[in-house]
Amino acid sequence: QVQLVEAGGGLVQAGGSLRLSCSASGTMFSVNTMGWYRQAPGKQRELVATISNGGFTNYAHSVKGRFTISRDNAKNTVYLQMNSLEPEDTAVYYCSYGIYEGDHRAWGQGTQVTVSS
Numbered sequence: 001q002v003q004l005v006e007a008g009g010g011l012v013q014a015g016g017s018l019r020l021s022c023s024a025s026g027t028m029f030s031v032n033t034m035g036w037y038r039q040a041p042g043k044q045r046e047l048v049a050t051i052s053n054g055g056f057t058n059y060a061h062s063v064k065g066r067f068t069i070s071r072d073n074a075k076n077t078v079y080l081q082m083n084s085l086e087p088e089d090t091a092v093y094y095c096s097y098g099i100y101e102g103d104h105r106a107w108g109q110g111t112q113v114t115v116s117s
Helices: none
Strands: 002-007 010-013 018-026 033-039 046-052 057-059 067-072 077-082 091-098 111-116
Touching: 002 091, 018 033, 018 091, 018 111, 033 067, 033 077, 046 067, 046 077, 057 067
Parallel strands: 010 111
Antiparallel strands: 002 018, 018 077, 033 046, 033 091, 046 057, 067 077, 091 111
């Protein structure tokens, strides 16, 4: 079982930045993918960005050029640097772990990101 703990959410003005982190504990597959998803009120959960243990990344079109996902494999931690934040980025952000993208074997508890206009 893998447990995920997120940190770094908060309230920021439009144009500002936030950095989220997600630390994993437990027995992890040697080949795995971690990622960030978000869910705004009244909307479905959607992909934000994913990264494999080999460093392959994938981004939602809406965040390309503004968000950067990275990971420290030695610390089993994934980060999401969010720049040029927009009110439309307001959501609960969830960390995910699995073997491949879309394989959600564990979720974090979620962290709220609120961007004011």
